[in-house]
Amino acid sequence: MRFAIINNILVPQKHDSLPISQISNIPQQALNPHYHYHSNLQLLLTGKQLLLDDIPSDEIQAHYENGYVTYRKGIDYNGKLPVCARCGNKDPQRFARFPCSRCGEMCLYCRHCIMMGRISECTPLIGWNGPPPEPQLPSKIMEWQGRLSAGQQTATDRVVEAIKQNNELLVWAVCGAGKTEVLFHGIETALAARKRVCIATPRTDVVLELTPRLKAAFPGITIASLYGGSKDRHLYAPLTIATTHQLLRFYHAFDTIILDEVDAFPYTIEESLQYAAIQARKPISGMIYLTATPNQKWQKECRQGKRAYTTIPARFHRHPLPVPEFAWCGNWQKHLHKNKLPANVLQWIKSRIEINKQALVFFPHIPLMEKALSILRQFAPTIVAVHAEDPERKEKVQKMRMKEIPLLLTTTILERGVTIPNIDVAVVGAEDEIFNESALVQIAGRAGRSAAYPKGVVTFFHYGKTEEMLKAKKQIVFMNQEGIKRGLIDEKE
Numbered sequence: 001m002r003f004a005i006i007n008n009i010l011v012p013q014k015h016d017s018l019p020i021s022q023i024s025n026i027p028q029q030a031l032n033p034h035y036h037y038h039s040n041l042q043l044l045l046t047g048k049q050l051l052l053d054d055i056p057s058d059e060i061q062a063h064y065e066n067g068y069v070t071y072r073k074g075i076d077y078n079g080k081l082p083v084c085a086r087c088g089n090k091d092p093q094r095f096a097r098f099p100c101s102r103c104g105e106m107c108l109y110c111r112h113c114i115m116m117g118r119i120s121e122c123t124p125l126i127g128w129n130g131p132p133p134e135p136q137l138p139s140k141i142m143e144w145q146g147r148l149s150a151g152q153q154t155a156t157d158r159v160v161e162a163i164k165q166n167n168e169l170l171v172w173a174v175c176g177a178g179k180t181e182v183l184f185h186g187i188e189t190a191l192a193a194r195k196r197v198c199i200a201t202p203r204t205d206v207v208l209e210l211t212p213r214l215k216a217a218f219p220g221i222t223i224a225s226l227y228g229g230s231k232d233r234h235l236y237a238p239l240t241i242a243t244t245h246q247l248l249r250f251y252h253a254f255d256t257i258i259l260d261e262v263d264a265f266p267y268t269i270e271e272s273l274q275y276a277a278i279q280a281r282k283p284i285s286g287m288i289y290l291t292a293t294p295n296q297k298w299q300k301e302c303r304q305g306k307r308a309y310t311t312i313p314a315r316f317h318r319h320p321l322p323v324p325e326f327a328w329c330g331n332w333q334k335h336l337h338k339n340k341l342p343a344n345v346l347q348w349i350k351s352r353i354e355i356n357k358q359a360l361v362f363f364p365h366i367p368l369m370e371k372a373l374s375i376l377r378q379f380a381p382t383i384v385a386v387h388a389e390d391p392e393r394k395e396k397v398q399k400m401r402m403k404e405i406p407l408l409l410t411t412t413i414l415e416r417g418v419t420i421p422n423i424d425v426a427v428v429g430a431e432d433e434i435f436n437e438s439a440l441v442q443i444a445g446r447a448g449r450s451a452a453y454p455k456g457v458v459t460f461f462h463y464g465k466t467e468e469m470l471k472a473k474k475q476i477v478f479m480n481q482e483g484i485k486r487g488l489i490d491e492k493e
């Protein structure tokens, strides 16, 4: 759109005007207390940064002129370099020009966040400047009555405190420690103080899994569940559960953000998602980070006392985490190219099939996994393999849970989020660079999760130990020691 500034008011018009990004200063109008604003616009825009196309109203300009709506530039300039105000993209390679019908120019746009609607030089980002909606709170906010382990209780107290004080806190909870339960009292505290809360996670699966659990725990609270294509997209809610991508539509929205799996793809890789999480926070707000495997930088900051954190070093069942064993297996890739498996790998797998012990076996690459599959099917024809693009992925995992499959070969796709009660775990080719510390800790964390079967064997077959393997083992051993020290683990093994 093209705008002119008339009497210190931004006015859309075709002639004697400029695309919004070329207007140096956008005047914000004072709030007119006598103006009857639309409550549906209030609900739609509070804490958001939307495009005109997202807003079914022709009264945006009137609301702006009365101080209730804000216009921001979709694309801003840092000197001569463009910066996308929504996703933070400042890589010149990721901008392009197109003949734009709105401003009639070859308009520069951000390619990076285009899947959320195009942001170009003439795009205003529209937000709310009026009072926020004040949804009614039920007399009892939380119905959840589950029990917390001693480790969870300590972490819960820290989370509640951080939320009250609007601080940052890292919750470093081992795989299977039950980190979701640790959030419940914190969320209750925030909601009771009329704070707006968001739980953001990289994976849609997690949003879908958390939504019913939180709806059951907070039955009187409106909950927006946001992922690509979800129908809650415009729902105003005190509690939002969203994929990290969806945070791109929010601006200064939340008093409390809980960021799940901060180590996981794509959050660590995509700077724009970190930018989105920061933009979605109110300037005064709390941030809770959850992970089982913080990266090296964060671990160091924790040790040096530069980052506030709390650990849950033990699982609910009070048994230690299975510690991975390392087993050298020679040049396993060469073996596979000759349609063979290294003897110790084959032995490991065969012995489990014989005693009916289920196992997950991880491979770094699909083609080699497929080769291993054809070899192993000679011994057990019901063995299957799974990878990210596999359309039957969910069915196969379900069959594994139902004990219909003896052994599942997998890529890193199952490194997190999968719980199968009684399994052993192996990695073939643990030296591959895809298996970093965090991935290996997560993989080892698949074993021994249930109280009925708290033990499991974890073996990393390798053709040369890597730093990442050593760090992963060290982290697991450290957490077990911490668990024993704090009295959260009963037996020493």
Ligand SMILES: [Zn+2]
Binding pocket: 001, 019, 100, 101, 102, 103, 104, 105, 107, 120, 121, 122, 123
């Ligand atoms: Zn344009």
Ligand SMILES: [Zn+2]
Binding pocket: 084, 085, 086, 087, 088, 089, 110, 111, 112, 113, 114, 119
């Ligand atoms: Zn962008």
